[in-house]
Amino acid sequence: MPVSSAPATEASVAKRPRGRPRKTAAERDDGNRRPELLRSAARLFRHKGFHATSTRDIAAAAGMQSGSPFYHFKSKGALLHAVMDEGMRSAIERQQQALQRAKSAETDSVGRLRTLIRNHFDILLGPGSDFIPVMLYEARSITPRQRAALTELQGEYEVPWIPVLDALYRSGQLKADVKLARLLIFGALNWSAQWYDRRKSATLDELTDAAMKLFIGETA
Amino acid sequence: MPVSSAPATEASVAKRPRGRPRKTAAERDDGNRRPELLRSAARLFRHKGFHATSTRDIAAAAGMQSGSPFYHFKSKGALLHAVMDEGMRSAIERQQQALQRAKSAETDSVGRLRTLIRNHFDILLGPGSDFIPVMLYEARSITPRQRAALTELQGEYEVPWIPVLDALYRSGQLKADVKLARLLIFGALNWSAQWYDRRKSATLDELTDAAMKLFIGETA
DNA sequence: CCTACCGATCGGTAGG
DNA sequence: CCTACCGATCGGTAGG
Structure with a gap:
């Protein structure tokens, strides 16, 4: 599950917009979303508990599709x-x-x-x-x-x-x-x-x- | 969900054996198992957490079948x-x-x-x-x-x-x-x-x- | 309290 | 990272 398999260009980091990020082709696979996933998971785990939180909840909170968290974390x-x-x-x-x-x-x-x-x-x-x-x-x-x-x-x-x-x-x-x-x-x-x-x-x-x-x- | 619909006779309470209780006809529907269910649930909820404990776990710990806890508790x-x-x-x-x-x-x-x-x-x-x-x-x-x-x-x-x-x-x-x-x-x-x-x-x-x-x- | 069962949800994966 | 999907498990119920 190599997070760095397709490294981000500096440009793609710099021009990331503020709000809900639109996924442009340049941002694909760059690993930038991992921190966002962690924050979303932390918030949900804290307020609902680990087992009451589904990976779909977390994905949605991070603006992803249901299978995508498993690209960043193996479970x-x-x-x-x-x-x-x-x-x-x-x-x-x-x-x-x-x-x-x-x-x-x-x-x-x-x-x-x-x-x-x-x-x-x-x-x-x-x-x-x-x-x-x-x-x-x-x-x-x-x-x-x-x-x-x-x-x-x-x-x-x-x-x-x-x-x-x-x-x-x-x-x-x-x-x-x-x-x-x-x-x-x-x-x-x-x-x-x-x-x-x-x-x-x-x-x-x-x-x-x-x-x-x-x-x-x-x-x- | 009337727990007392078929009240226990005193005899059935007195002669309850020690180990895993065999369910005799006299013990059916008497409501005696409710405390046992509560204790089993408490132990499991404490050690595994509420969501990590299935109602089947609880039933098994109390020596019941999977649907039986719902006779005593509505959910x-x-x-x-x-x-x-x-x-x-x-x-x-x-x-x-x-x-x-x-x-x-x-x-x-x-x-x-x-x-x-x-x-x-x-x-x-x-x-x-x-x-x-x-x-x-x-x-x-x-x-x-x-x-x-x-x-x-x-x-x-x-x-x-x-x-x-x-x-x-x-x-x-x-x-x-x-x-x-x-x-x-x-x-x-x-x-x-x-x-x-x-x-x-x-x-x-x-x-x-x-x-x-x-x-x-x-x-x- | 048991048997048999259902619908929903869930974690996870293949393939792109 | 998305799409489409699978097998397993789960809470709960009908009917006896």
């Missing part, structure tokens, strides 16, 4: 895993950027925890945030092998949290067992994907404040 | 809702019992919060705990009307938590906004259904300790 399950993988890689990258950005300003653990939590809410609830919720809530639908690959990425995501929580435990600001605290904290944050409503709820900064106060009693 | 969706409804009613009842039991011993808010959390873990992670996880993680698959009915039961379940959290806020032991704290706390607890493993993880008491320390810095 529906491969599409699901690709959504999760893309979500985790993007999350790791955004987390590293957030920590870089803050590093000069924040050297204390409280400030670093705040950075991590605020960024986590952004990834989970901000614009275009369908990929991570799909990963969190559709884990049953992937194969053990795929799950293992994702678990590794999740481990990478958790790396920066560990020294921060350790330091807060040593300073007495975090009283709970560190490993259990980490699991409970991620639960508190991740569950927000179930109830958070941009229009009715608090802002992400207010949410971050509440989480900081709940976990360590101060806001940074 | 697969009705079965799912029944699982959730049963789960919530049982949870509310067990919570009330736990609070009754503790009322004489615990009058302070910290102790009452501990009782609520410990009981919540029990409902979520203890023996026979498939119903509530199904409710938590399959909410997308029920109708708005069914969801509204469940939201009401959930509200009932949350009632005892509110005065406790309010009191802890006033006493300064809980620093976060009470409404957001409640949502974050439920998230931390509910997420445990995703990762808790009786064999590898902490006991429910240790989990409760960790949660108490994380949220209010003390264990009661």
